[in-house]
Amino acid sequence: MKRNTIQRSxxxxxxxxxxxxxxxxxxxxxxxxxxxxxSRGTVYRNLNQxxxxxxxxxxxxxxxxxxxxxxxxxxxxxxxxxxxxxxxVDMDYIPDLEKSIKNTHGFELSGYDLTFKGICPDCSMSxxxxxxTGANSRK
Amino acid sequence: MKRNTIQRSxxxxxxxxxxxxxxxxxxxxxxxxxxxxxSRGTVYRNLNQxxxxxxxxxxxxxxxxxxxxxxxxxxxxxxxxxxxxxxxVDMDYIPDLEKSIKNTHGFELSGYDLTFKGICPDCSMSxxxxxxTGANSRK
DNA sequence: TCCTTAATAATATATATTACTATTAAGAAC
DNA sequence: GTTCTTAATAGTAATATATATTATTAAGGA
Numbered sequence: 055m056k057r058n059t060i061q062r063s064x065x066x067x068x069x070x071x072x073x074x075x076x077x078x079x080x081x082x083x084x085x086x087x088x089x090x091x092x093s094r095g096t097v098y099r100n101l102n103q104x105x106x107x108x109x110x111x112x113x114x115x116x117x118x119x120x121x122x123x124x125x126x127x128x129x130x131x132x133x134x135x136x137x138x139x140x141x142x143v144d145m146d147y148i149p150d151l152e153k154s155i156k157n158t159h160g161f162e163l164s165g166y167d168l169t170f171k172g173i174c175p176d177c178s179m180s181x182x183x184x185x186x187t188g189a190n191s192r193k
Numbered sequence: 194m195k196r197n198t199i200q201r202s203x204x205x206x207x208x209x210x211x212x213x214x215x216x217x218x219x220x221x222x223x224x225x226x227x228x229x230x231x232s233r234g235t236v237y238r239n240l241n242q243x244x245x246x247x248x249x250x251x252x253x254x255x256x257x258x259x260x261x262x263x264x265x266x267x268x269x270x271x272x273x274x275x276x277x278x279x280x281x282v283d284m285d286y287i288p289d290l291e292k293s294i295k296n297t298h299g300f301e302l303s304g305y306d307l308t309f310k311g312i313c314p315d316c317s318m319s320x321x322x323x324x325x326t327g328a329n330s331r332k
Numbered sequence: 333t334c335c336t337t338a339a340t341a342a343t344a345t346a347t348a349t350t351a352c353t354a355t356t357a358a359g360a361a362c
Numbered sequence: 363g364t365t366c367t368t369a370a371t372a373g374t375a376a377t378a379t380a381t382a383t384t385a386t387t388a389a390g391g392a
Binding site: 333334335336337338339340341342343344345346347348349350351352353354355356357358359360361362 | 363364366367369370371374375376377378379380381382383385386387388389391392
Binding site: 117120134141144146154158159161163168173175178 | 253254255256259271273280282283284285293294295296298299300301302303304305306307308311313314317
């Protein structure tokens with residue numbers, strides 16, 4: 055039977071407290087700060103089980119670590135191509151986008167991942183700063 | 194200046210011959226079969242440079258290796274959650290989806306990754322087979 | 333043919349994640 | 363509360379994917 059361990063509770067609590075789409079590593083760091091003996095593998099396993107149970111959401115980001123989120127409305131994300139951080143996107147969710155597929159060729163569809171790409175304000179500002187000060191002229 | 198090495202030509206040729214969205218590893222295997230001394234790092238570097246130049250396309254798939262594609266029309270992909278293979282999707286491309294974002298909050302957007310998820314016919318057929326023969330009843 | 337240096341091969345390292353295994357502890361049975 | 367079963371854990375190793383490092387090679391201009 056499924057057991058209710060403190061490690062699982064701490065993992066769930068951490069995801070709910072860390073509002074900003076934490077990665078497994080960030081969740082681990084947070085949990086480890088109050089329960090230093092927890093192991094990374096336990097956090098990974100619990101995150102995946104919680105996501106499978108629908109208690110949290112797992113967001114799979116191309117070219118980067120998975121991010122986790124407390125449950126909330128469906129929404130999209132944008133990742134910064136420089137700093138790899140992930141942010142919410144202010145856009146209506148497209149329900150049943152997979153219904154637009156003309157011919158599934160026997161595929162059983164079960165959803166999709168959509169992630170926008172770009173440069174975040176912080177990174178584009180620091181580019182600007184470097185350009186203005188000429189600091190980017192170094193080899 | 195940019196140099197035209199055989200390794201780069203072989204890498205480009207391989208992507209154009211391997212029609213089915215090869216991963217870097219698959220490209221490496223293909224190239225290595227005719228040029229066994231090529232190194233993995235060289236294939237990775239050339240694939241990324243060719244993609245940066247727009248000579249091939251790099252597809253970043255959540256939770257899996259990047260795939261590469263010879264240039265063709267914009268289209269979406271679906272990955273099988275069991276065997277991780279990637280297939281083309283028969284659906285109209287949505288141009289400028291990022292224009293639907295209401296407020297970019299200063300983000301400089303430059304595109305998006307959209308990948309559908311599901312179970313491919315091969316994998317769902319083998320499930321079916323196991324179910325019919327009762328082979329899935331083992332613990 | 334020579335020369336400069338971009339590109340390479342080989343190896344090491346980084347990152348993200350899962351697998352393995354002896355030990356611990358959750359919760360059912362008593 | 364005590365015992366018992368075994369799910370879950372801690373710690374470690376292993377895996378997958380990809381980039382970094384460095385001495386050596388070779389592309390292509392002079």
